[in-house]
Amino acid sequence: MDTIELQRITRIENDNWWYRERRKILSAELRRFGAPGTAVDIGAASGAGCRVLAEHGWHATGIDLSPAAVALARAHGVEAYEGDARYLPLPPCEYDLALALDVLEHIEDDARAAAEIARVLRPGGTALVSVPCDMALWSAHDVALGRVRRYTRRGLVELVEGAGLVLEAVWSRGVLLRPLLRGLRHRTARCEDLAPLHPLANEVLRRSAALERRLPVRGWPGVWLFARARRPG
Template sequence: MPSAGAVDTIELQRIVEVEDDNWWYLERRAILARELCRAAAAGAGAPGRAGIPGRAVDIGAAGGGNTRVLKDHGWRAIAIDNSPTAVDLCLAQGINACHGDACFLPLPSGELDLALALNVLEHVEDDRAAAAEMARVLRPGGAALVAVPCDMALWSAYDVALGRVRRYSRRALTDLLEEAGLVVDALWGWNVLLRPLVRLLRHRSPHCEDLAHLHPLLNEALHLVTVMERYLPLKSRPGVTLFARARRPGASAS
């Protein structure tokens, strides 16, 4: 990620410490895994289409948890982050990684099948440049999966502490991706059930930390809530996070 709002070394270390067990990271990786399976199933029998495991980039990879999911699903993935610490953490796990800025990706144009930007764009001052770079590196028909914090009504000291520049409405995220030349195929809210609690806690206390080491029972309870949400018709409702699935036009969508 770019230096504006980049995750610092201490925060990166905290992410690595908690992401294998923390409820939020567990479910975000599960969403990514489901999206990869969905895309692969839709592209079955059509070599070269987005969704068939090919080349992927994880932009703002931090500790590399999402890059590992890509690798586990057969993708040839590279992690990119502007933090040398993040790059070193990825390399130490056997992840192909390099230093780079979301607004100036060190990648050729039009060669990737998939780009991830999960909780990255909100840290970037020039998010239009970052979205355009994501579109640039995708081949025609290539897919992008984006996650951003939802709704400025939830803005609090927590966002400031994490170095965020903004939160997004559905319209704002759609416009951003479309202006970059991408076609938005799906847009949905996540952590809808927990939104009222999150809003209450973050507005009440500037020290609310989602990444803190939680009591195992609380961590499991929060994870169960997010699992339950998978089966409820809530994706059109506002949540804490907003996901978008998009593609570069020029070939059939997977």
Template sequence: MALRPAIPSSWTVDTLELRRIAEAQDDNWWYRERRAVLTRELNLLRTWGRGPGTAVDIGAGPGDTARLLARHGWRTTAVDLSYDAVEMACARGVDCRQADARWLPLPAGSVDLALAWDVLAHIEDDDLAAAEIARVLRPGGTALVAVPCDMALWSARDLALGRVRRYTREGLARLLAGAGLVVERMWSWNVLLRPLARWHRHRMNGWEIRPRHPLHDRLLGAVLALEDLLPVRSWRGTTLLARARLPK
């Protein structure tokens, strides 16, 4: 019988950081534009007849992304390693369970969508987590993955969030293919603001989520939204996004 792997405590985001994230998500430009990205992907899946259905939100944090999935009709189970995160998510009405991303509490082939939004970078043996995504997906199911990009951006912020790496395109493609997933699309996000993000990351923690004047917040959000109109998705950003599918 296989044994569950030990859970390193360094994988969890500290409670103070979780609370900062929870407080920022409603009004902050970074999280607002990320919700827009996910909404577009969910709408595409609906258009293609690939949802809504059952979903798992891996590394759910305070539960805001799981709530977005639910608003789009997905029957969502959220999981997070952090007890504090699970408590916060449950307080927001999310069905959230404490679980290791490498050992999901779900049967094989039980979900149509697996969301791994900024979780793989926290896991030393991320290949096991990727394999779990493939295991719980139904044949033809979709994985939506977001990871931080490029070790040149590594900073104290990554450490505060419990990350162990940032990714290259090649590394993420290799990880997903190794789990048996077929990458349909991979693209960069937050490209235009990358130089500013790189400059600030080595000077302060939480540059993306610190409070700002509303006009400043809207300007940053507008720059991110502008990327949809420009051919910059192949350039390096601060985040890599991927849509992958488990073959039928």
């Protein structure tokens, strides 16, 4: 992540509908645990994920390839270190939870990054991964964000299981928004996720995401995929 992209994310992430929704998803997943433990957020950027973890009582460490991201996360009080997701500067079997939210799609050798996630988890530890889905949605938007792929559900499952993790759940998000976003992103090169939205548009998208949480559409085609898996213990 370059400095300009990082600055854009930092500027919008408090209010942007998708970053808010992703924090809600993480909070919901954390409630599955009986007690907090140790966690690593791979691709931590400004440390927003680590701050959510800390709010739930977790001891969180952030890892990011960008020195600017690490400096910004530390400025926000996050324990953060520079590191490549393919070669994490972390000991094995150390963490109860590993996050890789919107990270793997940026890495050519995503299998190695997935194997590193498995390596740093304790036996019985959990991985939570999110990726953009479906190459049919590929557009200039993905290029602007530096992605190298979008995933099919099967492709994400194979990646997770190929790392030696046991898949517990895989589900879609952005189901209700898929037709709209597909049309917008195929008509423009503008990188919507990093541009401030009009408050009305942001509120409409937020309400759509909130409605989707109440509907049984997790198995339908969406814009993002989430997977939860554990290291065998």
